[in-house]
Amino acid sequence: MKKFYKSTRGHQEPLDFYTSILQGIADDGGLLVPDFPFEKKDLNALKDLSYVDLATEVISSFVPEDAKEDIRACAKGAYDTGAFKKGVVPVVKVGNQWIMELFQGPTAAFKDLALTMLPRFMTLSLKKKNEDREVMILAATSGDTGKAALEGFKDVPGTCIKVFYPIDGVSAIQKQQMTTTTGHNTEVIGIEGNFDDAQTAVKKAFASQELKDLCDQHHVFLSSANSINVGRLIPQIVYYFHAYLTLVKNGDIAMGDEVNFTVPSGNFGDCLAGWIAKNMGVPVHKFIVASNKNKILTDFFTTGVYDTHREFYKTNAPAMDILVSSNLERLVWFMVGKDSKKVDEFYKELNTSGVYKVDQETLETIQKEFAAGYQSEEDVLKNIKDCYDTDHYVLDTHTAVGYGVYKNYVKETGDTTPNILLSTASPYKFPESVYEALTGEKVDVFTAIDKLHELTGVEIAYPLKGIKDREILHKGVIKKDEILKTIGDRIKES
Numbered sequence: 001m002k003k004f005y006k007s008t009r010g011h012q013e014p015l016d017f018y019t020s021i022l023q024g025i026a027d028d029g030g031l032l033v034p035d036f037p038f039e040k041k042d043l044n045a046l047k048d049l050s051y052v053d054l055a056t057e058v059i060s061s062f063v064p065e066d067a068k069e070d071i072r073a074c075a076k077g078a079y080d081t082g083a084f085k086k087g088v089v090p091v092v093k094v095g096n097q098w099i100m101e102l103f104q105g106p107t108a109a110f111k112d113l114a115l116t117m118l119p120r121f122m123t124l125s126l127k128k129k130n131e132d133r134e135v136m137i138l139a140a141t142s143g144d145t146g147k148a149a150l151e152g153f154k155d156v157p158g159t160c161i162k163v164f165y166p167i168d169g170v171s172a173i174q175k176q177q178m179t180t181t182t183g184h185n186t187e188v189i190g191i192e193g194n195f196d197d198a199q200t201a202v203k204k205a206f207a208s209q210e211l212k213d214l215c216d217q218h219h220v221f222l223s224s225a226n227s228i229n230v231g232r233l234i235p236q237i238v239y240y241f242h243a244y245l246t247l248v249k250n251g252d253i254a255m256g257d258e259v260n261f262t263v264p265s266g267n268f269g270d271c272l273a274g275w276i277a278k279n280m281g282v283p284v285h286k287f288i289v290a291s292n293k294n295k296i297l298t299d300f301f302t303t304g305v306y307d308t309h310r311e312f313y314k315t316n317a318p319a320m321d322i323l324v325s326s327n328l329e330r331l332v333w334f335m336v337g338k339d340s341k342k343v344d345e346f347y348k349e350l351n352t353s354g355v356y357k358v359d360q361e362t363l364e365t366i367q368k369e370f371a372a373g374y375q376s377e378e379d380v381l382k383n384i385k386d387c388y389d390t391d392h393y394v395l396d397t398h399t400a401v402g403y404g405v406y407k408n409y410v411k412e413t414g415d416t417t418p419n420i421l422l423s424t425a426s427p428y429k430f431p432e433s434v435y436e437a438l439t440g441e442k443v444d445v446f447t448a449i450d451k452l453h454e455l456t457g458v459e460i461a462y463p464l465k466g467i468k469d470r471e472i473l474h475k476g477v478i479k480k481d482e483i484l485k486t487i488g489d490r491i492k493e494s
Ligand SMILES: *Cc1c(COP(=O)(O)O)cnc(C)c1O
Pocket: 109, 110, 111, 144, 227, 264, 265, 266, 267, 268, 269, 270, 271, 319, 320, 398, 424, 425
C-alpha cells in the first residue's frame, strides 16, 4: 500500500512521509493528513513490548514498508538514552482514575514525547531524499514548544535551531529554561515585541524569496518544529496504546474493555493523536476535551460553531491559551468524511469572517466520541488543592484543568468508564501557581520550586533542578523588525 499525505483543503499533490516531514505544512495552507486507512493493530501482540518497540510498531503504520528499522533507530534515540529518567510514560493510579505522566522528559512537558522524535524523522527524511543540505529549524514560541524543540534538535547532526521568543511574553521558568540551553547548534533570541510579532516574522521567513535564494547559496534548508507537522502528531499516538496496555497488564481492566481519556487541550494535537489511536484499535468510549477560560474548543464541541470573536485571556495554564486550535482542522476533515472541499469552505469562512459552523449531522458524529468542558483559573487552583488533600498527588495547572473537567463530566453523565487523565506538565514548571493553590501564599517562581518540594516531598523534575543558577548562554535581544535580517545573517554564517 502506498501511504500518501494530502492537504485537508485538497489543493496539494499527495506527498510521501519524508516529504511531509520536511515540508511541514501543505502548500495551500491546509494541514497534511494521512490519506490511507488506519491500520488496525493486534493489541495482544503489542502488550509486552518495550516503549521503543511499541513506538516502532505504531509509527510503522505511517511510513513506507521498508522504513521500520529506521523508525526503531529513531525511537531508540528519542526514548532509550536516559532522557526519560522515570520511564518514558509512567501511568499512576490517583483516586479512582489513572494519570499518564507525560512530563518525565528533558523539558518536563508533554511536547518532549514528539519533539525528541521529530529531529530524527527530519534527518532520516533528508537522508531518504538524498538531501545533503543542513536544516535550519525556525521556531517562534510562547514558552513550552521552544524549549522542547531546542532540547530535541540540540546536537542532532545536520540540523541547527533558532528560537525566537517575546522577552516579556514567557514565564520566568520558560525563559530560564530556553536561555540556558547548551548544544553547538542552538540559538535563542529574545524579541522586543509580542508572540504574534515573532510568529509573523518567522512565517514571513518561510515565504521570503530572498531568504530562499540565500539558503540555496549556502546549502541550507528552512523548516519548522511547529505542531502542524505530522512528525509531531504521529509519535503522540503511541502513548495512548501504552497507557491502555499498562492498565491491562496491571489487571485494572480486561483486554477489550473501554476507557475514557481526558485531555487538557490547546492546539488539539494531543487529543487528535488519541482519536487516531482509537481508530487503530485502542478501545475508547469518550475523549473528554478540557479547556481553560479560553474555551473555544468547549463551545465548538457543544454547538458545532467555531467562533474566534472573543477575548483572549492569559491564564495560569498558559500552554492552553489559544484561539486558533490548528489541529482541529484535521479532526473536522475526518468527521466530514475526508471531504476537502467542505473543509476548504469552512476555513475560507474562518479567514474572512472569523467563524465557521459544521452541520448538525457532523456535530452529532463528533459528539458520539467527544465530550468537552472548561475550568476557570480559580477552578484550577481549587482542583490542585482538592487532589492533593484527597489523594496526595500534585497536579500541574494544565492537568488540573483536565481533572476538574472530568469531575464535572462524571457528575453530568454518570459515566463510570475507567478514566485516564493526561498529565501534560510537571507541577514544577508552573510552581508559583501550584504553591499558591496549596498554601494560599504567593512567592516568586524560584522560591516556589524549593518550597513546593519542602511542602510535598515530590522530587523536583530533573530538568528544573538548580535551574536558577544555570549560566545564561543566550543573551541576544533584537527588535521585532530585525528578525528577517537576523535569519539572513545566520544563513550566511552557516
Ligand atoms: C502544548 C500543551 C498543551 C496543549 O496540547 P495541544 O496538543 O496543543 O492540545 C497542554 N498542556 C501543556 C503543558 C502543553 O505544553
